[in-house]
Amino acid sequence: MSSPFGSAPSSALVAVDRAVSELRRGLSVAVSDPGGNVLHLTAAEYATAERLAGFVAAAGASAAPRLLLTNRRAATLKLRPLVGDPVALPLDAHLDAATIASLADPTADLDNPLRGPFAVLRRAPMAAEFAAVKLLKLARLLPAALVATAADTQGLLCVDADAITAYDDQAARALRIVSDARVPLADAEVARIIAFRPPDGGIEHLAIVIGEPTRREPVLARLHSECFTGDLLGSLRCDCGEQLRGAIRTIAAAGGGVLLYLAQEGRGIGLVNKLKAYRLQDQGFDTVEANERLGFDPDERVFRPAAEMLRLLGFDAVRLLTNNPEKVSGLVASGINVVERVPHAFPANNHNEFYLATKKAKSGHLL
Incomplete structure (x- = not known):
């Protein structure tokens, strides 16, 4: 067959x-x-x-x-x-x-x-x-x-x-485009969503291509890990929803670019485990301590899928919207030229102030 x-x-x-x-x-x-x-x-x-x-x-x-x-x-x-x-x-x-x-x-x-x-x-x-x-x-x-x-x-x-x-690396190398559709967005009417899937039927990732970005110069890009609670429900425990919508607005205002929506919920531990981490945070542990008590590293994400997606889209150099130095180093290690880190921060609220402070102090985020 x-x-x-x-x-x-x-x-x-x-x-x-x-x-x-x-x-x-x-x-x-x-x-x-x-x-x-x-x-x-x-x-x-x-x-x-x-x-x-x-x-x-x-x-x-x-x-x-x-x-x-x-x-x-x-x-x-x-x-x-x-x-x-x-x-x-x-x-x-x-x-x-x-x-x-x-x-x-x-x-x-x-x-x-x-x-x-x-x-x-x-x-x-x-x-x-x-x-x-x-x-x-x-x-x-x-x-x-x-x-x-x-x-x-x-x-x-x-x-x-x-x-x-070897699975993470091999699955990333095998990613292929499996679907592509025009999807006008509230903050970016000229947009397409492109779906990527490895041939074993494993986890899928999405790219939102905004405008008609040229391949002749570094593309304005954002790597965004999915966050059901923040992106869809507007959770105040994190800044993910603001980062997602803010990146779409910023890329659209710049005339075009790409947002990679990566299936790496909860820094790669999954939604169910992220909810367990939230319970631990309610007991007084910070976001890093919660992941470690669950048995995970503070950040389990891998960025090879993002690099392969960019290559399949025709981009080998980016201006990266991020405050996380690990995203920069992860892309560079996977062969993508990051020519500029573009700051991407939003004000804290009463619910995520400690979370953001922990990311700055323990994870090296540039906030």
Whole structure:
């Protein structure tokens, strides 16, 4: 069967995308690495007594079932030693299903301050364990994994660890334009929306091309990560909605340019996890601390998709509307010439003042 993309997607990309779907359904997959390690993997946040019993039974007596937590999450739980990332906790009497779920999800940490002691394996993590946590991040699930050595993978979708770790880059390289339509906007009547999708059917990104920007000189561009609460609902917890609409107005007033609308909600952790981060912020943690308590890095976004989208649109040099130096360095590292950083800031309100101050102090935003 021919592919609408002109060539069939790589089997590695498809396997990773299928594994993401399995994990989001609460099912298990197998992850193998070049060292010969094969792991039975499922998401820890879905742990129930019934599921845990089934997982341990399926793993078998010699499978050494364990809970994997990122170093970020382990540090908030004061687990030692932090030999590598992720940290592995062998399942024992202390780790029943309720405890596993609570260790994965920090939103109830303050209600359960005294937990443990928990044993930690004193060894460097396997490549398959690192990939297992990365796969959960790709699935926009909490990065806490239940794994066991798999002697039998019958009935499990198998995916290679190297394919998981390379997925972001490979999916970005494979992006193709799949749809293009004229969409007049309130602040930019001459506008087109162009959709990009990797051939494995993975996550889609959009470009809003305003006016008729020339390819002969650097284009005025904005990289905007989607924000359901700010962009659509007008949330006052962030400045995303103002940045989106302000960028469209600025680009239109300049005579044209491009806004890339990237499917990287919550700095790449997904909407559900962003809402968990909001709960942590309501408990007194700042935006960086909240992401780290969830087990994520402060910013999980990648900017290779943006670079590939610009190239497909015919742009290799930009004047970038941003206050985030990491967007500049991310594009430059991906081969796009950023000739100018154009400031793009908006006044704080009573709800996002602390959020913006944290971005300036901890994330280096130029506000």
